[in-house]
Amino acid sequence: xxxxxxxxxxxxxxxxxxxxxxxxxxxxxxxxxxxxxxxxxxxxxxxxxxxxxxxxxxxxxxxxxxxxxxxxxxxxxxxxxxxxxxxxxxxxxxxxxxxxxxxxxxxxxxxxxxxxxxxxxxxxxxxxxxxxxxxxxxxxxxxxxxxxxxxxxxxxxxxxxxxxxxxxxxxxxxxxxxxxxxxxxxxxxxxxxxxxxxxxxxxxxxxxxxxxxxxxxxxxxxxxxxxxxxxxxxxxxxxxxxxxxxxxxxxxxxxxxxxxxxxxxxxxxxxxxxxxxxxxxxxxxxxxxxxxxxxxxxxxxxxxxxxxx
Amino acid sequence: xxxxxxxxxxxxxxxxxxxxxxxxxxxxxxxxxxxxxxxxxxxxxxxxxxxxxxxxxxxxxxxxxxxxxxxxxxxxxxxxxxxxxxxxxxxxxxxxxxxxxxxxxxxxxxxxxxxxxxxxxxxxxxxxxxxxxxxxxxxxxxxxxxxxxxxxxxxxxxxxxxxxxxxxxxxxxxxxxxxxxxxxxxxxxxxxxxxxxxxxxxxxxxxxxxxxxxxxxxxxxxxxxxxxxxxxxxxxxxxxxxxxxxxxxxxxxxxxxxxxxxxxxxxxxxxxxxxxxxxxxxxxxxxxxxxxxxxxxxxxxxxxxxxxxxxxxxxxxxxxxxxxxxxxxxxxxxxxxxxxxxxxxxxxxxxxxxxxxxxxxxxxxxxxxxxxxxxxxxxxxxxxxxxxxxxxxxxxxxxxxxxxxxxxxx
Numbered sequence: 001x002x003x004x005x006x007x008x009x010x011x012x013x014x015x016x017x018x019x020x021x022x023x024x025x026x027x028x029x030x031x032x033x034x035x036x037x038x039x040x041x042x043x044x045x046x047x048x049x050x051x052x053x054x055x056x057x058x059x060x061x062x063x064x065x066x067x068x069x070x071x072x073x074x075x076x077x078x079x080x081x082x083x084x085x086x087x088x089x090x091x092x093x094x095x096x097x098x099x100x101x102x103x104x105x106x107x108x109x110x111x112x113x114x115x116x117x118x119x120x121x122x123x124x125x126x127x128x129x130x131x132x133x134x135x136x137x138x139x140x141x142x143x144x145x146x147x148x149x150x151x152x153x154x155x156x157x158x159x160x161x162x163x164x165x166x167x168x169x170x171x172x173x174x175x176x177x178x179x180x181x182x183x184x185x186x187x188x189x190x191x192x193x194x195x196x197x198x199x200x201x202x203x204x205x206x207x208x209x210x211x212x213x214x215x216x217x218x219x220x221x222x223x224x225x226x227x228x229x230x231x232x233x234x235x236x237x238x239x240x241x242x243x244x245x246x247x248x249x250x251x252x253x254x255x256x257x258x259x260x261x262x263x264x265x266x267x268x269x270x271x272x273x274x275x276x277x278x279x280x281x282x283x284x285x286x287x288x289x290x291x292x293x294x295x296x297x298x299x300x301x302x303x304x305x306x307x308x309x
Numbered sequence: 310x311x312x313x314x315x316x317x318x319x320x321x322x323x324x325x326x327x328x329x330x331x332x333x334x335x336x337x338x339x340x341x342x343x344x345x346x347x348x349x350x351x352x353x354x355x356x357x358x359x360x361x362x363x364x365x366x367x368x369x370x371x372x373x374x375x376x377x378x379x380x381x382x383x384x385x386x387x388x389x390x391x392x393x394x395x396x397x398x399x400x401x402x403x404x405x406x407x408x409x410x411x412x413x414x415x416x417x418x419x420x421x422x423x424x425x426x427x428x429x430x431x432x433x434x435x436x437x438x439x440x441x442x443x444x445x446x447x448x449x450x451x452x453x454x455x456x457x458x459x460x461x462x463x464x465x466x467x468x469x470x471x472x473x474x475x476x477x478x479x480x481x482x483x484x485x486x487x488x489x490x491x492x493x494x495x496x497x498x499x500x501x502x503x504x505x506x507x508x509x510x511x512x513x514x515x516x517x518x519x520x521x522x523x524x525x526x527x528x529x530x531x532x533x534x535x536x537x538x539x540x541x542x543x544x545x546x547x548x549x550x551x552x553x554x555x556x557x558x559x560x561x562x563x564x565x566x567x568x569x570x571x572x573x574x575x576x577x578x579x580x581x582x583x584x585x586x587x588x589x590x591x592x593x594x595x596x597x598x599x600x601x602x603x604x605x606x607x608x609x610x611x612x613x614x615x616x617x618x619x620x621x622x623x624x625x626x627x628x629x630x631x632x633x634x635x636x637x638x639x640x641x642x643x644x645x646x647x648x649x650x651x652x653x654x655x656x657x658x659x660x661x662x663x664x665x666x667x668x669x670x671x672x673x674x675x676x677x678x679x680x681x682x683x684x685x686x687x688x689x690x691x692x693x694x695x696x697x698x699x700x701x702x703x704x705x706x707x708x709x710x711x712x713x714x715x716x717x718x719x
Contacts, residue, residue: 003549010541117359124363126562128593136573145573218538218566220594222361228536263542277532278543279505 005142007264008257013148013217015256016155020210021233022240022248023162024082024203030179030243031199033098034090037105039207040230041112042082046208047129047221048120049077054130063132067150067212070130074208081112082204083197091193109227116223126222129215147216154209159249162202166245171198179243232285239289241302250300258288347388348662352377352647353412355405355423355433358397361562364590365425368634369447370395373422375620375627376644386652387660393644394418398429405429409436419662419670420445420647422640427451428507430472438469441668445473445646447639450584450607451511452480455691461515465691471671473692475639475646475683476607477699479508482583483515485699485717486556486605490581491523493713494603496554500529500547502567503558512583513558520556528552535563540570548576560585565594572598579603587635587702587709595704602704603712608683609698610711611638620682642681650674 021043028036053073057066089108093101116123134146144152166172171194177185178195186192214229215221232255240251262284267276275283292300354373356366370393377391394415396408405424412418413436420443424430427449434454437444446454457466460480490496499520503513510532517527529550531543540563547555548571555571557564557580568580568591580586580595580602587604595602611617611633620641624633633640650673654666663669678687684696698716702709 003545006545007542010545014539014541124359125361125590126594128596131596136575143575214538219569219596220538220566224360225538260542264546278537278540279532279534281537281542282534 002141003264005140007260009142009144011257011260012253013151013256014260015236015253016151016249017210017213017217017229017252018233018236018255019249019252020155020158020213021207021229022236022252023158023206023245025234025237026240026242026245026248027199027203029237030245031175031182032090032094032196034101035105035234036085036090036200036203037102037230037234038085038108038112039082039203040226040228040233041109042078042085042204042226043207043211043214043230043233044221044223044226045081045112045116046074046078046204047211047215047225048116048123049208050074050212050215051127051129051221052077063130066130067132071209071212074212075205078204078208078211079201082200086197086200091196109230113223113227120223123223126220128220129218131219132216145217147213147219150216151213154213155249158206158209159246162206162245165202171195175199235285235289239292239299241299244299244301247299247301254300255285255288259285347390349390349392349417350651350662351392351394351415351418352644353408353415353418353421353423354393354395355398355408355412355421355429356395356425357400358395360399362400362425362560364588364631365448365634365636366397366400367631368637369423369425369640371627371629371631372447372624372633372637372640373644375624375629376641376648378627379623380645380648385648386655389651389655389662391648391651392417398424398426400426400429402426402429402432406432406436409433413437413440413442418442419651419666420674422447422643422647424449425636426506426508427454427511430454431507434469434472438471441471441665441671443471443473443647443650443667443671443674445475445643445674447475447643448584448636449474449508450476450479450482451507452478452515453507453511455693456480467691470692473646473674473688475642475681475686475694475696476584476636477694477697479512479515479583481697481717482605482607482699483512483517483558484519485715486581486583486603486701487516487519487523487525488717489603489605489701489713490554490556491520491525494554496525498526498528498550498552498554500531500550500552500555501527501558502531502533502543502547502555504535504560504563505532506535506559508583508585509558509560511558512585513556516556516558533559533563533567535559538566540567543567544570544574544576547571547578548574552576552578554578555580557582557586561588561591561594565591565596565599568595568599568602581605584635589632589634589708592704592707592709600704600706604702604704604709605699606635606702607699608638608696609700609714610702611682613711614682614684616680616684617682638682642683642686645679645681646674646677646686649677649679653677 024039050070053070132146137144174190236251236255240247259281263278356369374393398405425448430449452460503509564586584606587606650670653673654669700714701712
């Protein structure tokens, strides 16, 4: 068990990334009750946006300048695609039966993957992502990589910005109102179309930050990276209580830690050797999801509809 | 209004569908066609032309293409023009099987080179065998494909008479790596990881058996999920296990990041794998941290064999965009094996293709013997290559450097 602190940190890092992407699922669902299955691909395009910025900048530019520009590039690309998707793929279907936008979302997800595959230079296999130089940091028995520091810092900052935005700004409060009752909110003079666009854009922006973190952590990105991660993030959103932004982060952390713990320790339990290991991590993550949904169908933090934002 | 939105959705879906079909039909360029009249024989190629393993797959496709072009230029078989048709299996057994069905239905296909992955081959073997269509893999290394599931201990029995391969098997490759690590590199404690696929798990198992037999200790085993890039939990276990080397059964898309993450965790131990990681892409993915990692691959390094100089020069001259990669030489030889077999069949039938050409080609393959890029090319009673040479490569500087070549004995 001497590796427990390290494993907790591993889980925390993985979970923060799930959380960043899960926010997008949860916000869009909270406001328009749509599961945006293309969100994983919006995350992926964010990664390629960041990579493009890095490729454009002259080699040797310091990371202190490059990294903020890469984040901006990621956010610009991801939000543009998300807002475009909302405008052209989802808005025309807003009054259609629920199944229609869901199918559109899945189609959009495939189309985005194939578009990057077909048109981004050399994107048919993995593309290397820049690294932040500097050695790993040691805290007692725990080692933290330079690339992971970004995630550890970015995830709480993103959450703080989001919390402030939703609670304090006019648009944020409009968002809460729209989530509670779109029709009444409209009658009260809230431009609900604009609120929905903002929800899509914000979710995409957080996913873009998550994509930069993904690239820095693993040193590579590819056109399929959004698919599995998007599914996991969706699971995290459901686990935390879909519609609840704090729930998304909590669900992400719970999922990340559960997966890591399952990989690290289940095979040590006598009689469970066959059920341990990393290839079983997904199974245990979904077992956790099922257990939570059985005991608390609304998810960890999901409560009344009124709390959705 | 509703009508218009429906149109928009249909347009979006159609665009998506078109993009999808575009990737399926992309590779039917008619390379290798000569100008002589007469019968056209198609050599099929099945390999992952897109996705993570496409570097290896494109190397296979180009090398077979080169073989066909050479045969046409030399007018090697009178009255026969060879043409290559490549299908993409995306490293998926289901796609491989579909491709196999497609090849079978095309009557001018007399032999297929491929696939890359053993798990894909499993799904194709029966389809080809039912149609008596010859399949020659340049890269499958799982022993069960030629010697049956009982190959290890039980009785060896060849399941399909139409399946051949020019690459040697994991029954040799795993133990060869174990002997090198234990005897030459003096590694005594190994952590074994595999991806649970046919190739990876098989390789890891044969390695483990030999390593234990030599007296080495296996301090941990782990299976990873090839769909993920996060190996944090596994890496921490490796670091705390006290292993002095990691053996990985699997392919470079996972091995590269795994190696990088192991080194970054502070465990400065090499990762060793089979031919599935012997690729330039491994070097790209593992980064500079991966230096010192080892890979075994089938045969001797293509560049050092005198028989291969011509191949390397011709490949360069043909101007292919992608490198010939780990299996280029084997693919070229596989292509030539089919060409030689077709020649035998044609010569035995007064210069024409007989009606049962496919079955005849399978029979002829069993007896072909020629000097190829990788050495002598011929097949034993199981369809395995008789050439059982292997090489250990080390990642040094920016490339794989051969360290030791040899033949595994016992």
